[in-house]
Amino acid sequence: MGEMNEKSEKRERGPVWDVFRRLSKRITAMMGLVIVVVFLLSALFAPLLAPHDPYEHSLADKLATPSWDYPLGRDELGRCILSRIIYGARISLLIGLIVISIGIFVGVPIGVVSAYFGGKVDFIVQRFVDTMLAFPGILLALLLIAMLGVGLHNVMIAVGISTIPIYARLARSSVLAIKSRQFVEAARSIGSSHLRIILQHLIPNSLSPIIVQSTLHMATAILWAAGLGFLGLGVSPPTAEWGAMLNGGRLYIRVAYHVATFPGLMIFVTVLGFNLLGDGLRDALDPRLKT
Amino acid sequence: MANDILIEIKNLSMYFPITKGIIRQQKIAEVKAVDGVNFFIRKGETLGLVGESGCGKTTLGRCLLQLIRPTSGEVYFEGVDLCTMASDHLRSIRQRMQIIFQDPFDSLDPRMTAGEIVAEPLRVHTRIRGRELREKIAELLKIVGLDPSMTERYPHQFSGGQRQRLGIARALAIRPSFIVCDEPISALDVSIQAQIINLLEDLQGEFDLTYLFIAHDLSVVRHISHRVAVMYLGKIVEVANRDALYRVAKHPYTIALLSAVPIPDPIVEASRERIILRGEIPSPIALPPGCNFHPRCPIGVEICQKEIPSLREIEEGHWVACHLA
Numbered sequence: 001m002g003e004m005n006e007k008s009e010k011r012e013r014g015p016v017w018d019v020f021r022r023l024s025k026r027i028t029a030m031m032g033l034v035i036v037v038v039f040l041l042s043a044l045f046a047p048l049l050a051p052h053d054p055y056e057h058s059l060a061d062k063l064a065t066p067s068w069d070y071p072l073g074r075d076e077l078g079r080c081i082l083s084r085i086i087y088g089a090r091i092s093l094l095i096g097l098i099v100i101s102i103g104i105f106v107g108v109p110i111g112v113v114s115a116y117f118g119g120k121v122d123f124i125v126q127r128f129v130d131t132m133l134a135f136p137g138i139l140l141a142l143l144l145i146a147m148l149g150v151g152l153h154n155v156m157i158a159v160g161i162s163t164i165p166i167y168a169r170l171a172r173s174s175v176l177a178i179k180s181r182q183f184v185e186a187a188r189s190i191g192s193s194h195l196r197i198i199l200q201h202l203i204p205n206s207l208s209p210i211i212v213q214s215t216l217h218m219a220t221a222i223l224w225a226a227g228l229g230f231l232g233l234g235v236s237p238p239t240a241e242w243g244a245m246l247n248g249g250r251l252y253i254r255v256a257y258h259v260a261t262f263p264g265l266m267i268f269v270t271v272l273g274f275n276l277l278g279d280g281l282r283d284a285l286d287p288r289l290k291t
Numbered sequence: 292m293a294n295d296i297l298i299e300i301k302n303l304s305m306y307f308p309i310t311k312g313i314i315r316q317q318k319i320a321e322v323k324a325v326d327g328v329n330f331f332i333r334k335g336e337t338l339g340l341v342g343e344s345g346c347g348k349t350t351l352g353r354c355l356l357q358l359i360r361p362t363s364g365e366v367y368f369e370g371v372d373l374c375t376m377a378s379d380h381l382r383s384i385r386q387r388m389q390i391i392f393q394d395p396f397d398s399l400d401p402r403m404t405a406g407e408i409v410a411e412p413l414r415v416h417t418r419i420r421g422r423e424l425r426e427k428i429a430e431l432l433k434i435v436g437l438d439p440s441m442t443e444r445y446p447h448q449f450s451g452g453q454r455q456r457l458g459i460a461r462a463l464a465i466r467p468s469f470i471v472c473d474e475p476i477s478a479l480d481v482s483i484q485a486q487i488i489n490l491l492e493d494l495q496g497e498f499d500l501t502y503l504f505i506a507h508d509l510s511v512v513r514h515i516s517h518r519v520a521v522m523y524l525g526k527i528v529e530v531a532n533r534d535a536l537y538r539v540a541k542h543p544y545t546i547a548l549l550s551a552v553p554i555p556d557p558i559v560e561a562s563r564e565r566i567i568l569r570g571e572i573p574s575p576i577a578l579p580p581g582c583n584f585h586p587r588c589p590i591g592v593e594i595c596q597k598e599i600p601s602l603r604e605i606e607e608g609h610w611v612a613c614h615l616a
């Protein structure tokens with residue numbers, strides 16, 4: 001009886017706990033997780049952590065190098081870079097997460113359905129995807145903004161939409177490889193519905209490359225949003241956002257390295273964190289590598 | 292007599308088109324994987340289906356279950372034609388017929404535990420859930436000789452034989468009456484093969500199952516089958532009761548096939564007469580005119596090159612497709 005209880009208790013902890021337990025065994029994955037969590041927390045508690053007001057400027061102190069009061073120095077308008085980075089995390093992470101979510105939640109189903117049903121469906125869907133891929137991503141995003149209008153929300157939607165074809169292709173190629181496996185045929189012979197086959201067998205088995213791709217996309221998304229902001233289409237100037245800060249500091253890189261370096265470093269570390277986490281997640285989600 | 296027939300196949304054909312061109316696809320040829328096949332299977336019997344690689348055995352099994360929709364012909368399951376059935380209706384009839392696959396490493400979803408794999412058919416076709424479902428899974432695992440404590444394990448943690456048992460448990464879960472065994476033992480070690488064969492035989496007795504046993508190993512087929520059908524290039528060339536077929540085979544292809552079985556006695560083996568067929572198996576895209584087998588047949592005559600022999604009953608229960616039989 002006691003054994004039974006213990007067993008059911010173990011069951012209740014569920015698959016999320018299971019994945020975390022396996023994740024915790026990998027040092028690099030844990031580093032990634034720590035980075036991501038630290039950034040998320042600092043974004044969440046920005047007002048408590050930032051030493052100064054990110055919008056308070058002082059032209060007299062512009063481009064001041066790092067000091068005790070201003071650990072990362074001041075930017076071209078004399079604003080505290082550290083505070084701006086902390087506040088900027090809110091927008092930059094949001095951009096990354098929303099862009100990737102749009103890409104995955106729209107792109108993956110398109111790719112899976114296209115590959116699973118094949119034939120004419122596949123042909124038509126893939127020509128659409130080809131058309132979208134033929135445009136350079138940033139141009140496609142520009143086009144979409146022209147249609148949707150300027151603003152941060154529209155930038156996120158536009159960049160998100162322009163990543164859809166990449167996920168659609170990725171999901172399609174994984175599913176094409178999986179759908180000819182015998183376990184899919186077994187599911188059909190059992191009488192499983194198309195929906196069940198897709199959700200239960202195809203998607204879980206084709207997720208690994210998508211997870212890795214999405215962590216790499218984090219950086220691209222932040223930089224694209226910054227680029228669009230630079231063109232005046234996204235985040236408008238005073239708002240603290242990493243990409244915009246990077247662009248702003250670019251002009252002064254010869255005289256004041258810190259203005260562009262620190263936001264750039266932040267993007268780099270964020271991407272690294274998500275990437276390590278994604279890599280670890282892929283392994284942790286694979287039952288074949290379970291110990 | 293007619294009442295105990297579970298499955299009857301009439302004129303079943305499966306042609307795979309070979310197409311050319313991207314925009315306007317043109318059919319340039321066809322692979323005749325299954326070509327006008329007729330046979331029946333009685334309730335509770337095992338029909339062995341033998342033939343060399345690429346002769347269409349597996350395609351025939353898939354067509355029978357409508358996993359591939361055949362090009363033409365009829366498949367009657369308990370008197371109902373499956374080929375004209377809508378796919379919705381077909382899904383519900385799938386619980387009556389199941390399949391055991393050849394490759395136990397490919398036929399189980401690597402991301403599902405043993406329990407989930409066996410539970411899937413029950414989730415699709417029944418309302419059994421929760422505790423009752425877990426008990427049912429444990430029972431099924433026990434039936435196929437696995438320890439119920441293995442429920443939480445993943446397929447890669449099982450050996451080949453255990454995985455095949457898991458595949459059998461999945462096929463049995465919804466109590467089918469008919470199972471296609473698609474070379475269920477050819478991917479296993481010899482020592483495991485016998486265990487799986489015995490398991491299949493035990494289950495047949497216990498659950499009143501009917502098997503279509505596809506294989507290329509003639510001695511295994513002899514052991515398990517009641518009747519045997521021999522296939523060559525998409526056509527059935529001979530069907531007979533097991534003993535009749537192994538004793539007095541009529542079709543020259545069957546005779547050649549049987550002469551290739553080694554005998555485990557070195558003296559007899561040394562004096563064994565082997566019929567070595569000339570040439571290669573013709574391409575199923577460009578079939579020879581007349582009898583498919585005539586280019587390789589040791590006894591072929593002129594008529595064989597012109598007329599396709601039909602499957603005739605030459606003795607009771609013994610059908611042969613040969614002009615000379």
